[in-house]
Amino acid sequence: MITGSKELIRDINSTLVLETIINQGPISRANISKILGLTKATISAIVADLINNNLVEEIGCDNTDFGRKPILLSFQRKAGYMVSVDLGVDTISVMLTDLQGENCRLKQIKTPKSNDGILEALIRVIDSSKPEKDSTPYGLVGISLGIHGVVHDNMVSFAPYYNLQNYDLAGRLNEYFHTPIYLENEANLSVLGEKTFMHDYPNIAYISVHSGIGLGILINNELYTGYNGRAGEFGHTIIEIDGRECPCGNHGCLEQYVSERALLKEFAVKKGKENVTFDSLVASYEAGDGDANQIIELFVKLMGICINNVLNAYNPDIIIINSSFTIFIPELTKRIEASLSSRMNSFIRIESSALQDSSILLGGICIVIKNFLGINTLNLSGKEIFEKIQ
Numbered sequence: 001m002i003t004g005s006k007e008l009i010r011d012i013n014s015t016l017v018l019e020t021i022i023n024q025g026p027i028s029r030a031n032i033s034k035i036l037g038l039t040k041a042t043i044s045a046i047v048a049d050l051i052n053n054n055l056v057e058e059i060g061c062d063n064t065d066f067g068r069k070p071i072l073l074s075f076q077r078k079a080g081y082m083v084s085v086d087l088g089v090d091t092i093s094v095m096l097t098d099l100q101g102e103n104c105r106l107k108q109i110k111t112p113k114s115n116d117g118i119l120e121a122l123i124r125v126i127d128s129s130k131p132e133k134d135s136t137p138y139g140l141v142g143i144s145l146g147i148h149g150v151v152h153d154n155m156v157s158f159a160p161y162y163n164l165q166n167y168d169l170a171g172r173l174n175e176y177f178h179t180p181i182y183l184e185n186e187a188n189l190s191v192l193g194e195k196t197f198m199h200d201y202p203n204i205a206y207i208s209v210h211s212g213i214g215l216g217i218l219i220n221n222e223l224y225t226g227y228n229g230r231a232g233e234f235g236h237t238i239i240e241i242d243g244r245e246c247p248c249g250n251h252g253c254l255e256q257y258v259s260e261r262a263l264l265k266e267f268a269v270k271k272g273k274e275n276v277t278f279d280s281l282v283a284s285y286e287a288g289d290g291d292a293n294q295i296i297e298l299f300v301k302l303m304g305i306c307i308n309n310v311l312n313a314y315n316p317d318i319i320i321i322n323s324s325f326t327i328f329i330p331e332l333t334k335r336i337e338a339s340l341s342s343r344m345n346s347f348i349r350i351e352s353s354a355l356q357d358s359s360i361l362l363g364g365i366c367i368v369i370k371n372f373l374g375i376n377t378l379n380l381s382g383k384e385i386f387e388k389i390q
Helices: 006-024 029-036 040-052 115-129 169-177 186-197 260-270 278-286 290-314 324-328 331-338 358-373 383-389
Strands: 056-061 071-075 080-087 091-098 105-110 139-147 150-152 155-158 181-185 204-209 213-219 318-323 349-352
Touching (some): 006 029, 006 040, 040 056, 091 358, 115 169, 139 358, 186 213, 186 358, 213 290, 260 278, 260 290, 278 290, 278 324
Parallel strands (some): 139 181, 318 349
């Protein structure tokens, strides 16, 4: 039998009460008692502490027809604020929000080429996003950074398209801002964002197709990162022996054939141009261009192979694709699904991400909130952030 001190039990109960208020509030003390099976006296004592700690507030009475009107409790989202960063290869997106992912401020800047340049740019843009007069009791409670590469022990261990390996970005930001810094792979943040704000499934596979291909994996509501953070580097699975050279050191990696970068390069070669934009590819495809159609067919074929392997490896409840191809050509999702004809495949559905790249920022918000409050379960609405980014 598991036993614990009174203090430990009270801490566990306090966490449960706070989670309930965040996820189901506004809510009365009586309803919290019914949900958690704790006595009203225990709930009242815990709520009193949460109010004293500026984490919960009373917001008025519930509208009931009979008896005494219960006082409703709500999470004190303005007790502090956080910053979530998508450190993209070309663009840095910085979102400042309150403790419930609302009241957003978004800024975007170009990604500098040097490590020190990235650090200086982050300090400058985060400083400029902070409120001029901070009267919140907790202030800046944390900063998350979505990294387009492998993260282990809060350090970048591999990033093919910017050189942050062994550069203590988290430590240097912490020295300046004096707040916890959380580095995480962008696909891992994205799957957390989808889980928290959009799709409440215990097993989710999230495939990100941009300059590379990332895979965020949620297994039984837990993020799976592997032995040293390299789980989900699906773009570096090999689909052609002795194929195209990849920055990871191997040849024939998936992302050298079906990433946005690779397909645009192939389309440019077909058109005899040095480079092309994604918009020009889509426009050519919609105009019936044969070369563009071949590129789209290749995307569907290779993504079908990719998803087939993910289904057989992880058997998730849902697969979510974040790709410009499926966003701007929505019918591709159904075409990819139709290509999965194996009797081994059994899944709920494949969807194109409605959150798109905002899922990285939303996942970062999730990590900061959970760590600051010490909670495990978080269900929020990302509508305001999604609208802000659009």
